[in-house]
Amino acid sequence: MLDRTVAPPVQPLARVTLPAADVLSLPSGARLHVLANDAQPVVRLQAVFRAGKTVEPRPGLATLTARMLLEGTTTRTARQIADEVAFYGASLECDAGFDRSTLTLYCLTRHLPALLPLVLDVLQNPAFPTSELDQLKTRTIQNVRVERQKTSFLASERFNELLFGADTAYGRAFDADAFQALTAEEARAFHQTAYSLANAELFLCGDVAAERGLVADAFGAGPVGQVLAPAVAADGAFAPAAPSRVPVPGSLQASIRMGRLWPSPTHPDTHRLKLLANVLGGYFGSRLMRNIREDKGLTYGIYASVAPRESGTSLVIGTDVKGESADFAVSEIEMELRRLQEELIPAEELETVKNYLLGKFANELSTVFEQCDKYKTLVFLDLPADYYTEFVQQTEATDAETLRRLAQEYLSPQAMQTVVAGPPA
Numbered sequence: 001m002l003d004r005t006v007a008p009p010v011q012p013l014a015r016v017t018l019p020a021a022d023v024l025s026l027p028s029g030a031r032l033h034v035l036a037n038d039a040q041p042v043v044r045l046q047a048v049f050r051a052g053k054t055v056e057p058r059p060g061l062a063t064l065t066a067r068m069l070l071e072g073t074t075t076r077t078a079r080q081i082a083d084e085v086a087f088y089g090a091s092l093e094c095d096a097g098f099d100r101s102t103l104t105l106y107c108l109t110r111h112l113p114a115l116l117p118l119v120l121d122v123l124q125n126p127a128f129p130t131s132e133l134d135q136l137k138t139r140t141i142q143n144v145r146v147e148r149q150k151t152s153f154l155a156s157e158r159f160n161e162l163l164f165g166a167d168t169a170y171g172r173a174f175d176a177d178a179f180q181a182l183t184a185e186e187a188r189a190f191h192q193t194a195y196s197l198a199n200a201e202l203f204l205c206g207d208v209a210a211e212r213g214l215v216a217d218a219f220g221a222g223p224v225g226q227v228l229a230p231a232v233a234a235d236g237a238f239a240p241a242a243p244s245r246v247p248v249p250g251s252l253q254a255s256i257r258m259g260r261l262w263p264s265p266t267h268p269d270t271h272r273l274k275l276l277a278n279v280l281g282g283y284f285g286s287r288l289m290r291n292i293r294e295d296k297g298l299t300y301g302i303y304a305s306v307a308p309r310e311s312g313t314s315l316v317i318g319t320d321v322k323g324e325s326a327d328f329a330v331s332e333i334e335m336e337l338r339r340l341q342e343e344l345i346p347a348e349e350l351e352t353v354k355n356y357l358l359g360k361f362a363n364e365l366s367t368v369f370e371q372c373d374k375y376k377t378l379v380f381l382d383l384p385a386d387y388y389t390e391f392v393q394q395t396e397a398t399d400a401e402t403l404r405r406l407a408q409e410y411l412s413p414q415a416m417q418t419v420v421a422g423p424p425a
Contacts, residue, residue, distance in 0.1 A: 018365070018375055018388060022212075026220035029198030034212050035205040035375065037368035041109045043206035044369050045215065047123060048376075051101035051194035053169035054311060058186065060179040064136065065187045065194070066096035069103065071132035073125040076118075078132055084118055092119070098169055099310040100380065101194070109207040116218050126191060128184040141176045151255035152320060154246045155421035159257035162241050162417050163314060170312055201379060205372040240414075243330075246421035254326035254422025258317040258333060260415050265308050265381050269406060271394040273306070275357060276403050279345060280304040280336065280411070281317060283356050287336045288317070296332060298325050310380060315410075323423035330418060337416070340407035344400040354395055361391070 024032040056062040070092065071078045085092045090107035092115075103123060107115055147153040157173050164171030197219060204215050240260065263270060281288035281304025288302045302319035321329045364370050378387055 018371055018378075019368075021372075021375055024212075024216055026197075026216060028200075028220050029196070030200035030202055030219050032202045032204060032212070032216055032219065033372075033375070033379070034208060035203075035368055035372050036207070036209045036212075037205070037371075038207045038209065039368070041207050043105075043107060043109045043112050043204070043208050043211065044372070045105045045112070045119065046203040047103045047119070047219075048100050048201045048203065048380075049102075049195050049199045050099070051190070051199070052097045052099040053172075054099055055194060056169070057190065058178065058182065059172055059175055061182055061186060061190050062096040062101060062194075063140070064133075064179070064182050065190050066094045066101045067136055067140075068128050068133060068187055069094045069122050069126050069191075071136065072127045072129045073121045074127050075121060075125065078129075081118065081122065085115075088115055090115055092122070094122070109211065112208075112211050113214060116214065120218055123195060126188075128187050128191075130184060133184055133187070137180055137182070141179060144174050144176065151246075151248050151251055151253050151421040152318075154248065155255035155257045155419050156318075158244055158246050158421065159259065159316070159417065159419040162244060162419065163259065163261065164312060170309065201376075203372055203376060205368050240417040243418040243420070245425060246419065247424040248422055249424060251422050252323055253320055254323045254420055255320050256318065256326060256329060256333070257419045258330070258416045259315045260410075260417060262306055262313045262315040262410070264313050265377075265383055265387075271391045272398045272402060272406055273410065274391075275353065275395055275398055276340070276406050276411070277304050277306050277315060278357050279350070279353050279403065280340060283353070283360075285352065285356075287339070288319075288333065291332055291336055292319060292321075292329060296329075298322070298329050298332075302333075308377075308381060317416075326420045326422055330420065334413040334416075337407070337411045337413050340411055341404065344404055347400070350400055350403075354398075357395055358392060361388075 019035055019037070022034040022036075024034070026032055051062055051066070053059075053062045070081055072081070076084070081092070088107055088111040090105060090111060092103070092105050094101065094103040103119065105115060105119055148157075161171045161173055166172060200219070202215070202219055204212060208215075263273060267273070278286065280286060281302060283289075286304070288304060292298050292302045293300065298321045299319045302317070304315065304317045307314050307316055317333060319329065365374065374388065377383065378385070384390075
């Protein structure tokens with residue numbers, strides 16, 4: 001009979017390797033990455049362009065352009081696009097990130113041939129109709145206005161501004177007036193440059209063995225356009241500003257954001273630093289959760305995570321607390337940083353975090369879509385093919401003394417940028 005009072009034994013993670021992707025260079029200049037898996041008759045096609053905020057000529061233009069792609073083409077209205085996608089039980093979305101913009105199609109494999117012309121029409125022939133453009137601007141501005149009533153949004157906005165700089169894509173706050181002033185002509189010009197197939201990385205995964213030639217032919221046609229240069233990486237020599245407060249009159253809650261610029265994923269210590277961040281605040285039993293939530297009862301949750309981007313990586317600690325508890329919570333976070341600098345992590349705790357981190361990684365490879373997401377990280381962050389193998393090996397081999405040394409180098413409270421958004425002090 002199963003004894004549920006005894007935890008099941010922990011098994012070491014076997015060496016994990018991603019399925020190899022077939023990469024085809026197409027005549028248009030695009031690259032097609034294919035990960036085939038016929039476990040389910042479904043497919044995901046993603047067209048990724050260097051069309052994010054880091055290359056937009058005016059603030060907000062990348063977001064506006066990406067969202068307008070589904071608002072009508074020269075041959076289809078927004079309603080017709082939505083109806084065609086719904087008819088096939090598919091999903092089609094487009095959005096802009098900091099570095100890239102991505103059009104994503106999910107559908108049954110048998111419907112891919114019928115949906116490919118729609119995908120190409122959306123990518124190549126957007127109409128940017130004035131009525132939909134105006135409505136999109138209004139919705140976006142209203143949504144941001146609502147978000148700015150939340151302390152968590154305000155804290156993150158100010159944190160990124162101080163960390164990366166207010167004049168950079170990663171740190172620039174949303175400007176409603178600038179967004180409202182954008183025109184359809186500007187969106188067309190940005191689309192013509194940034195959405196050229198020469199800038200496209202295409203990712204086709206799922207039950208696609210019989211469809212790869214069809215996709216290659218569809219995206220292989222067309223002239224080779226201009227290739228956009230990558231953005232300049234953020235300066236790693238970051239000097240934190242004084243702690244910043246964002247007053248929110250009437251709020252009972254305060255949101256805390258702490259962190260700093262962090263070594264990029266290509267750094268030789270990147271996997272050990274990921275382990276260190278998880279000890280601090282990467283899982284439910286982490287140092288910050290035990291202290292701030294379990295012992296002090298200040299919050300429902302607190303986290304510490306590493307956010308890698310193509311032009312700058314950061315460590316972010318975040319939580320929401322009662323307004324009157326904000327300063328105390330900040331002092332407790334700083335105390336946990338000093339503990340990691342001064343004390344060795346107990347062997348049992350370190351083993352628990354390693355098992356959690358490796359188990360979570362293995363779970364994130366359970367579907368071909370998740371495997372493709374890991375592969376995309378290698379492509380866009382220019383990482384070696386053995387990156388994940390090294391992650392497993394270095395995570396297993398890292399000792400407490402190494403983590404204390406890294407904490408002394410990277411987790412000094414004085415090196416952290418701190419932002420508190422909440423009731424006026």
